Amino acid sequence: MLSRKFLRRTAIAGACLAGFAALSIAALWELDRAFPPPLPAKLTVSTEVQDRDGQLLRAFATPDGYWRLETRLDQVDRQFVDMLVTYEDKRFWDHRGVDVLALCRAAGQLVTSGHIVSGGSTLSMQLARLIEPRDSRSLGSKLKQMLRAIQIERRLSKQEILERYLTLAPYGGNLEGVRAASLAYFGKEPKRLTVSEAALLVALPQLPEKRRPDRNLDIAHAARDRVLTRMVSAGLLGEHEAARAALDDVSGLRRKLPALAAHASYAMLPRAVPGKPLQLTIRKSVQQGLEQVARDAARKLGPKLSVAMVMADARTGDILGEVGSANFFDASRSGWIDMTRVVRSPGSTLKPFIYGLAFEQGLVAQEMIIEDSPADFGGYRPKNFDMGYQGDVSIRQALQLSLNVPAIRVLDAVGPARLTARFRQAGVNPILPVNEAPGLAIGLGGVGVTLRDLVQLYTGLANGGKMHTLHDGTEPANAERITATILDDQAAWQINDILSGVKPPEGAMQRGIAYKTGTSYGYRDAWSVGFDGRYVLGVWVGRADASPIPGLSGYVSAAPILFEGFVRSGLASVPLPSRPPGVFNPKREELPVTLARFGAGADGLVQATATEPAPTIIFPPNGARVDLGTNSADATPLVLKLQGGRAPFRWLANGKPLAGIDRRRTATWQPDGTGYSTLTVIDAAGRAASVKVFVE
Numbered sequence: 001m002l003s004r005k006f007l008r009r010t011a012i013a014g015a016c017l018a019g020f021a022a023l024s025i026a027a028l029w030e031l032d033r034a035f036p037p038p039l040p041a042k043l044t045v046s047t048e049v050q051d052r053d054g055q056l057l058r059a060f061a062t063p064d065g066y067w068r069l070e071t072r073l074d075q076v077d078r079q080f081v082d083m084l085v086t087y088e089d090k091r092f093w094d095h096r097g098v099d100v101l102a103l104c105r106a107a108g109q110l111v112t113s114g115h116i117v118s119g120g121s122t123l124s125m126q127l128a129r130l131i132e133p134r135d136s137r138s139l140g141s142k143l144k145q146m147l148r149a150i151q152i153e154r155r156l157s158k159q160e161i162l163e164r165y166l167t168l169a170p171y172g173g174n175l176e177g178v179r180a181a182s183l184a185y186f187g188k189e190p191k192r193l194t195v196s197e198a199a200l201l202v203a204l205p206q207l208p209e210k211r212r213p214d215r216n217l218d219i220a221h222a223a224r225d226r227v228l229t230r231m232v233s234a235g236l237l238g239e240h241e242a243a244r245a246a247l248d249d250v251s252g253l254r255r256k257l258p259a260l261a262a263h264a265s266y267a268m269l270p271r272a273v274p275g276k277p278l279q280l281t282i283r284k285s286v287q288q289g290l291e292q293v294a295r296d297a298a299r300k301l302g303p304k305l306s307v308a309m310v311m312a313d314a315r316t317g318d319i320l321g322e323v324g325s326a327n328f329f330d331a332s333r334s335g336w337i338d339m340t341r342v343v344r345s346p347g348s349t350l351k352p353f354i355y356g357l358a359f360e361q362g363l364v365a366q367e368m369i370i371e372d373s374p375a376d377f378g379g380y381r382p383k384n385f386d387m388g389y390q391g392d393v394s395i396r397q398a399l400q401l402s403l404n405v406p407a408i409r410v411l412d413a414v415g416p417a418r419l420t421a422r423f424r425q426a427g428v429n430p431i432l433p434v435n436e437a438p439g440l441a442i443g444l445g446g447v448g449v450t451l452r453d454l455v456q457l458y459t460g461l462a463n464g465g466k467m468h469t470l471h472d473g474t475e476p477a478n479a480e481r482i483t484a485t486i487l488d489d490q491a492a493w494q495i496n497d498i499l500s501g502v503k504p505p506e507g508a509m510q511r512g513i514a515y516k517t518g519t520s521y522g523y524r525d526a527w528s529v530g531f532d533g534r535y536v537l538g539v540w541v542g543r544a545d546a547s548p549i550p551g552l553s554g555y556v557s558a559a560p561i562l563f564e565g566f567v568r569s570g571l572a573s574v575p576l577p578s579r580p581p582g583v584f585n586p587k588r589e590e591l592p593v594t595l596a597r598f599g600a601g602a603d604g605l606v607q608a609t610a611t612e613p614a615p616t617i618i619f620p621p622n623g624a625r626v627d628l629g630t631n632s633a634d635a636t637p638l639v640l641k642l643q644g645g646r647a648p649f650r651w652l653a654n655g656k657p658l659a660g661i662d663r664r665r666t667a668t669w670q671p672d673g674t675g676y677s678t679l680t681v682i683d684a685a686g687r688a689a690s691v692k693v694f695v696e
Contacts, residue, residue: 172212298326317468347518362641460486517554615645
């Protein structure tokens with residue numbers, strides 16, 4: 001039996017050892033707290049600007065000049081991660097920072113071969129070296145890495161360690177992290193790497209400068225093959241799969257990182273928050289297509305000319321692509337100026353809204369005749385672009401041919417103030433000369449708007465008259481968002497129907513779009529704005545300094561870019577809005593007398609007299625058949641419009657008064673069934689007018 005003395009001594013020794021161990025642990029704990037590893041909550045990474053789907057549009061280098069993109073595991077191909085762990089640290093998921101077996105193996109190889117065969121460093125130790133670069137390859141440096149790795153493992157999860165390694169690992173030059181490397185060497189995000197690409201990215205961080213493929217292609221090729229061989233030995237790849245991957249070429253090209261949407265991206269920079277991507281409403285594929293179209297067009301147009309483009313979703317107001325200039329860094333074209341936001345003369349691009357208001361008020365019909373001849377409007381004498389005149393033309397032809405005199409005749413009837421007021425209601429504020437009221441010249445470009453303004457207005461045409469404020473993500477969070485009616489749906493359809501019949505430029509691919517062109521005074525700006533049933537694209541061509549360009553015109557210079565832009569955007573074509581119920585669009589021979597000819601003489605529609613003429617119902621015309629969908633759940637009311645008379649007005653349907661007395665010259669009536677009905681209006685002087693219509 002053991003003596004009591006021996007047991008007492010053993011107990012005392014055990015207690016001393018336990019106390020020493022506890023003190024050692026406490027000391028290590030205090031040292032760990034006193035000298036923590038330099039692990040910032042957020043790494044210093046490149047600021048990213050992303051598209052609506054999270055795809056990278058543009059990145060900005062870090063303050064120290066590195067391309068370092070924050071990387072999450074879900075952004076990286078899973079096979080690459082498995083290959084990396086297998087190659088660098090196969091017990092990564094099990095150890096606590098230091099792999100003792102790997103260190104013993106490395107020491108044994110050093111003793112037997114006389115040189116380092118493998119280093120025994122874990123990924124945690126490599127991360128320690130990345131966040132705290134060593135001065136030498138001494139034993140002391142290695143020991144410090146091991147201690148730091150243990151500290152790192154106490155503070156970060158395995159996933160966080162991997163993500164930081166994948167963000168900081170060197171890949172040659174100023175490339176850090178697997179995302180920057182994949183974009184630079186392969187032109188794609190590392191989400192779907194080939195086996196060959198994954199193997200190369202595993203090999204590079206060990207000797208990034210020596211193995212970078214853009215400098216040392218053969219060495220990079222050999223390093224990739226060694227990784228493939230190791231994966232076969234580890235059972236991660238089959239021999240045939242590795243052999244096929246080894247046949248793939250290793251590209252010696254280093255690409256530029258994505259650099260799209262320059263103007264919008266720079267506008268977003270003041271909002272940058274470290275580690276948080278900035279997001280635009282732009283779609284990357286659309287932006288790429290439009291920028292390529294702009295660059296190609298600018299080269300063809302010649303020096304100093306630039307191209308700006310805006311493409312928007314008419315249903316939401318989202319800007320899907322915007323090109324502020326043909327080349328942001330081209331000083332000869334003043335590429336740094338965002339021409340989508342610069343106020344310029346819109347030429348004839350506002351004419352559709354002049355005619356739209358006239359349709360809305362019942363002043364015109366598509367086949368109504370209007371005179372295109374020299375005219376004097378109180379001293380204002382507009383001339384056509386080609387200095388010629390067509391004589392009698394239809395309203396449809398006048399808009400399709402963009403004739404100036406007919407447009408001003410209609411604007412004179414509609415009223416310039418009413419047109420600009422409608423624009424302001426839609427969130428677009430035309431810039432007029434100082435202290436000047438809206439005049440007839442605004443119909444031919446005598447007003448200032450931006451390309452974004454024009455596209456915003458045209459979204460109303462593409463969306464049945466309803467317009468949304470454009471936005472791309474650069475606006476302040478509290479910016480006002482407007483939804484307004486630029487035209488009623490029937491007037492919008494009339495304009496769409498006319499513009500969809502405009503002949504496309506020569507050689508353009510048919511797209512089924514409606515479009516309008518414009519050229520500003522002095523050949524300084526060429527415009528083209530087009531739309532289908534959902535998307536609107538606006539194009540501006542000119543010089544940023546507003547110098548005149550002989551031969552510049554909307555149809556010749558801007559329209560071909562418009563059609564090419566629609567094609568290269570990659571967006572599927574959407575049919576134009578369908579014809580709404582109640583639209584009145586008769587043939588010429590079916591026009592009532594009041595809509596046969598637009599004029600300003602004694603027999604015209606816009607004659608001004610000292611006393612009010614008798615009321616005339618101009619819509620619906622007598623004898624018209626009107627489809628209101630009366631028997632369906634979506635039946636719409638019939639819009640009633642009159643001309644002349646003295647307010648207020650009383651309307652009757654089949655002898656029964658409609659509710660209320662109205663001072664306006666428009667009213668609505670909801671029929672209770674199909675068939676013939678008689679509509680009558682009585683003005684304040686007791687004068688009456690009636691029409692008979694068939695409702696279905």
